[in-house]
Amino acid sequence: MNINMETSVSNFSSEEIYLDVTMNELACKVTEDKKFEDPLLIADLREVVARLLLWRELLPGVETFFAMKSCDNDVVRRLMATLGSGFDSASKQEIQKLLEIGVKPTKIIFAHPVKFRTHIKFAASVGVHLMTFDCVEELLKIQECDPEARLVLRIRPPLESSLYHLGEKFGCSPDEACRLVQKARGLKMIVVGIS
DSSP states (O other), X not given: OEEEOOSSOSSOOTTEEESSOOHHHHHHHHHHOTTOOSOOOOOOHHHHHHHHHHHHHHOTTOOOEEEGGGOOOHHHHHHHHHTTOEEEEOSHHHHHHHHHXXXXXXXXXXXXXXXXXXXXXXXXHTTOOEEEEOSHHHHXXXXXXXXXXXXXXXXXXXXXXXXXXXXXXXXXXXXXXXXXXXXXXXXXXXXXXXX
């Protein structure tokens, strides 16, 4: 990957970071190039930093976990890691990508709603013990594969209060939450938070 310090874009490359070029200039250049057909990310990394700092200012006691699925880009991952963000991963492969760039296992949450046993065992073997659950079946699977896991209970918010309606696929109801926390305690599992 190269960093281009020039203020104009003449020969666009998907492997370069352009500094001091407006996003509009870069987007115009990319769309002019008839040969360019690969997906690309055009992002103002200053805005990424500003948003994370604003989050930390407004919610100082809440740890951030950047969702890999929202932007699976190496530059953005490295930036977020440098800024000390945690990461939300959904698979063994995503955990591997994070470990390869030096993210500490304690900064990774394994957050897939239905995890494969082999992926839970892999996560545990590399020190990723923070995991989400939203039902008894997932809780029992995690306990079987990683008894040292630290758990985050995924709660489904009431639809009428949600800005984005994501449906009822994942997350337990607020009424189920107490029962699931009690079940976890009975299994000697530690619930450390909610999502």
